[in-house]
Ligand SMILES: Cc1cc2nc3c(=O)[nH]c(=O)nc-3n(C[C@H](O)[C@H](O)[C@H](O)COP(=O)(O)OP(=O)(O)OC[C@H]3O[C@@H](n4cnc5c(N)ncnc54)[C@H](O)[C@@H]3O)c2cc1C
């Protein structure tokens with residue numbers, strides 16, 4: 001391939017916003033498509049757990065997970081408004097344009113987990129990177145054994161997933177709220193509720209959420225007998241290039257943008273990451 005035909009990995013492609021869905025306070029899902037159908041086709045080869053770089057004209061660029069599974073018809077991002085770029089995305093209206101490059105990162109090795117039980121544990125918006133894997137596992141249901149999901153913010157999705165064969169969903173809230181009759185407490189408290197049995201043998205635990213939740217859930221899983229290699233998560237780092245060139249996302253010897261964002265807990269410990 002000569003220089004003129006080599007794809008430019010840094011080049012954002014124009015995307016068009018289709019619709020916006022309010023999820024929870026300050027969090028919205030943005031459904032979109034690439035202006036050029038060829039870009040759309042190329043992008044849809046992403047793997048669960050990969051991410052993309054989103055550009056907002058005049059504001060900047062930021063990384064975001066891909067919550068849909070590759071098999072789902074619509075492409076979307078679920079984004080919390082925290083600063084300049086995410087706020088600019090939140091201001092967009094249907095038909096407005098922005099730009100996207102990617103997909104980047106390693107993604108979850110779902111092929112390696114064939115024949116295993118899958119336990120998904122998420123806190124807050126931690127379900128965003130896990131949603132793609134959950135959907136993927138349901139679309140390939142016969143490849144996996146038990147599927148358990150603890151907590152989540154995609155309430156409508158959870159109700160839908162619960163109807164799937166061999167899928168259990170367990171929800172909790174931090175504080176008791178009007179109209180909520182379910183469990184109250186940290187997500188790890190669900191593991192020991194009557195009737196809940198988490199298999200340890202041949203199981204992969206996917207854990208994503210705020211650092212405080214992560215630390216407690218890891219402790220619970222380790223007490224239950226999970227080995228460090230059986231626990232997987234995603235790491236977040238400031239990113240610029242997204243393709244292993246600039247060094248902004250380095251943790252020890254790893255670039256989160258190419259070696260991650262998916263790491264086993266064993267790898268996270270070896271990298272010396274304190275989460
Ligand atoms: C691989 C990856 C996937 C991500 N997926 C999602 C997603 O699906 N949905 C989503 O809402 N967010 C996601 N994020 C986080 C998102 O990239 C940041 O919230 C975004 O960059 C903030 O940009 P901003 O310009 O709005 O905020 P800024 O103005 O840059 O910062 C606002 C505040 O957020 C903090 N901040 C910004 N970026 C990060 C970061 N990467 N890590 C920790 N703190 C940060 C800053 O310190 C500051 O306090 C992901 C990050 C990574 C690395």
Ligand code: FES
Pocket residue numbers: 238239240241242243244245246247248249250255256257258
């Ligand atoms: S963001 Fe540039 S090396 Fe990872």
